[in-house]
Amino acid sequence: MMEGFTPILLLDMGLLAMLVVVAFAVVRLRSLFAIVMLQGVYSLLSAAWFVSLDAVDVAFTEAAVGAGISTVLMLGAMLLTEREAKPVPFQKQLGPLFIVTIVALAMFYAVGDMPAFGDALSPANSYVGADYIAATKNDIILPNVVTAVLASYRSFDTFGEVVVVYMAGLGILLLLGLNGNAGKWRAKPNGQNITGRKNTAEQREDKP
């Protein structure tokens, strides 16, 4: 057992243990501000873990999107609602607990069939993946195989993703409006009613 023990393994175990701790804290906490911040910490920890797995492109995206943008967007959404989550009565927690237990048991059952990390014969590393790595040298001549697959071999898929990002932005704009629907909105943070109309009127007074 000791011969496979490396500092990297210790690092992985530490990072995964911290992920579990943060996940439990997110579930148990009531303060939405703390939960949003801990979700950012969770993303940053998983980004660090992806780096240790040599998936730098994924780690980059996780750090930028998960720890950066989505934390800010969740903060923006949180400011329009209560600061504390309402406690859920114990009877209502039993159903979700049952489902989570079944899913967890199914996943533990599947762990035995997973290929070992870095297994050269695993499905992910044989068939198409190996073909792309071999062909990029002659077809695209780029050092970064990830970019070659993403932008050239699979540019149809990436086009779909760009359209999805565009549709997400468009949907938010249609629902909320870039300028808060010219002040025609209402929100109820901490039980106090605020409207955009009053808010914009105050802003107008501020300006000389």
Next chain:
Amino acid sequence: MSAQNQHSPHVILRVVSKILIPLIALFALYVHFHGDYGPGGGFQAGVIFASAIILYALIFGLDEAKRAVPPSWVRICMSLGVLVYGGTGVATWMLGGQFLNFTVFAPESTHASGQHWGIFAVELGVLFAVTGAMVAIFYAFGSRVPELRDEDW
């Protein structure tokens, strides 16, 4: 607004972020143009560029950010990204190739420069679309959020 800023308690935040925001934008461009050789690409660069604008809005206020990056630009930026990506595909059609098969840009090239140009154009489209969409979503949420009081934290 500017008179308020001088008396606000967040002087260190303002000074530090004023130095950092151009560097973040520059790093986004590095991530974009170096995506062929190292980790990164249009998507990551777009998110980093958007976060530079969002940091500016968080520190200096949404009105100032909207003066620097007007909402109309944001709308145009995200639509332009999809158009550039799709337009690259249409251009490969017009040159007689398949949709998004970049080899037709330089068929005689021995070092696949047609592929490099195609990837460059496509990643530029991703950069515009992601930057525009992220800033648009932030503006849409941010325009509805009331001014933050210090006791909210």
